[in-house]
Amino acid sequence: MINKQVADAAEAVADIFDGATVMIGGFGEAGSPIELIHALIDQGAAGLTVVNNNTGSGEVGLAALIKAGRVAKMICSYPRSLNSTVFPEMYRSGQIQLELVPQGTLAERIRAGGAGIPAFYTPTSVGTPLGEGKELRRFDGRDYVLEYGLTADFALIKGLAADPLGNVIYNKTARNFTPVMATAATTTIVQVTSLVAKGELDPESIITPGIFVHRIVRVGEPAYESVLVAKGVSYP
Amino acid sequence: MINKQVADAAEAVADIFDGATVMIGGFGEAGSPIELIHALIDQGAAGLTVVNNNTGSGEVGLAALIKAGRVAKMICSYPRSLNSTVFPEMYRSGQIQLELVPQGTLAERIRAGGAGIPAFYTPTSVGTPLGEGKELRRFDGRDYVLEYGLTADFALIKGLAADPLGNVIYNKTARNFTPVMATAATTTIVQVTSLVAKGELDPESIITPGIFVHRIVRVGEPAYESVLVAKGVSYP
Amino acid sequence: MNTVTSKIGLTREQMAQRVALDIPDGSYVNLGIGIPELVTRFVPEGRELIYHTENGLLGMGPSPETGMGDPELINAGKRQVTALPGAAYFHQADSFAMIRGGHLDLCVLGALQVSEKGDIANWSTGAPDAIPAVGGAMDLVAGVKSIYVITQHCTKHGRPKLVAECTYPLTGLAVIDRIYTDLAVIDITPRGFQLVELSPGVSFDYVRERTGARLLPIEEDQRMAGYE
């Protein structure tokens, strides 16, 4: 019987290697898999390329991973946030690279990566600094830039509930980038609040089918960035 | 208050014009909006380009629309089926054109059309007769063909339930092409078995958000192709 | 700018109210952060607008009561919101398919600069020390059917934000349809900035002097209506 659950977050992230590309779900704190990120900090992999819409806040979660010096490059759309100081400081001092991608292009590049589409055209960024140097092509009288599919070695994501096959549902706007990231990584690791038995999730309402999920960790009471930041927590 | 319900199928399809491109949901009989198609036959628009995975069966639904001589061109992946004789005969006698598209490319072209993506690259059909004449490009050592987004003037689709805003859910594999077609048409017309009040559909489980739906018709007891064909029904 | 001029023209709330008047019933609308967010407060009675937030929700409602929010139900500005009856959640690629595919009727955005060709700069001042951050702005201006800008007519330092050519990094080319400022409503037309309406007590010359490109006058005198 298929059962993708692993013992804990440490086991789930054990094989993430130096230099890996890691997609991390979440938009701000909604959907951020903090416990998996903290396990990755403990694990020690460095030189990572991380894909996330933001760069975390305070000194927990993604911001803590960056602060620990493990991230060589961020691919994201909005590397500033409330309480976001770690990335800006390291970026200004040249300790971390940034590939800035418009949010919709980032989402579509990840979807394309997961869908076997190597490249597509989009009107977004034409005529702007982010469109500079990109291949332009005209369709039906309008200009578009060529953008490439994006894949990753690992995806760290957070769900509301999963079954042993890896079918996942999400909580409200915590869904954000997660379902497309799950499709674009060689190994997708999900932390979920609840594990349910096979057959308990409505097949009409499953957002991420199990085929995209490789490891499941139950984190019954996940932390929230804003709560940790308010408490002044700094990880580790 | 937004309420997209219209009185009946005749009103819903009244403005479909000669020469329009019409996407019709369904894979075989699953998800086929037979009552909307029959209303379109009654309405009389001709010279249509129809997008559907198949070409219908017997002499009801899509097959009846074709038999009535209203379809100038079919864009589809599999124009043969059990009990499918109308299209083959008209195709052989040169009365209807066919653009044959691999099923996944057809789905992706429709999604792209709805998503503002004018073109994308896919490995499907490279080196085959369906890839001939298409622009080839190599990414990472593999060849891909360029395919274009597909849009329509109208989409005729079938749902299980909708609310007045046009949020729709589907029944099992009746979902098939329908959600992407809903996004790719200027005017999307849905027939549903049930109308429910705003707020009755779980926001986590809505498959087609109301923004993509323009008109709703309730058809409480939709017909099935196989049942009509078994009864020997021929429409009109 | 002296303290007297700061009393001329509309307040932020009045600007939002002015925009709200122009949004038809049943519109699907995306509102940027800042003044655009105020628009929701002034929608005339009897109209139903549906708000999209690009992080994955259609049918966004107001902020929750204190302590009633969910940290995972937020808007694009990362503030807690609610979901109204009839709302739907979707993932980011679907959300931007909605945007890029031209399904939203209207986006109301703030701006640093708008050019007479309808170019907009609203994501970066290009300052060497700035952390570049674009979010969904470029997708919104490229995809949504109509783009309205709501902005103070001039910067804090009194410089025009409506210009012949943007000097800040662009968000999009020739994408803006209309600009609502504290001083006026101005359309982007093939001939450039076209005055549509002056705020109460504001003269054409007053606006023209504060606009960084040619401003075409209103054909006939026109009074504002719809707010006090």
Next chain:
Amino acid sequence: MNTVTSKIGLTREQMAQRVALDIPDGSYVNLGIGIPELVTRFVPEGRELIYHTENGLLGMGPSPETGMGDPELINAGKRQVTALPGAAYFHQADSFAMIRGGHLDLCVLGALQVSEKGDIANWSTGAPDAIPAVGGAMDLVAGVKSIYVITQHCTKHGRPKLVAECTYPLTGLAVIDRIYTDLAVIDITPRGFQLVELSPGVSFDYVRERTGARLLPIEEDQRMAGYE
């Protein structure tokens, strides 16, 4: 071909059983119409395979009992099926994203011809009067990680289906990994057709004579196992 030769080699069921032996536990599998569908009957005990049908279901189960089916729960061959516990429905673009994106482990397909380079022709005989129909075949061979063909070694007229070059219109170029026929199991390798296994009572020469391109022999003698 005489009537004696028709008794040599595996039956359709035995061919399906032979394929089933090679599919690892936990695989995500798409089965073509015809002999491939029989594979589900022969999965060894203790293994769980998850079946994908490209019209939008992962976790497909067997046909429903008579009268218990839903005309809107069908497989790619448009026959009524069931959904097993843990199944998920999705739309066609998502289904083919799964296929094209390389997420399925295995696809088992029938074929008209397979070339020694791994090209396959299985959608059209190219007959002038034929109605061309391709369905998802080209997407499956282009996207799924491993592609197995299950087919009679020769046509009804005794002509080889394993050939140097396909003469029928192609479905995909260099996509086939392995071929299971009534006579043998054959891998596609950079050197061409590599015999892996002979069916009971079938000689290398017998297979070679019925193969339309060079067939490399097994390194050492090998007996089949796993079915009667």
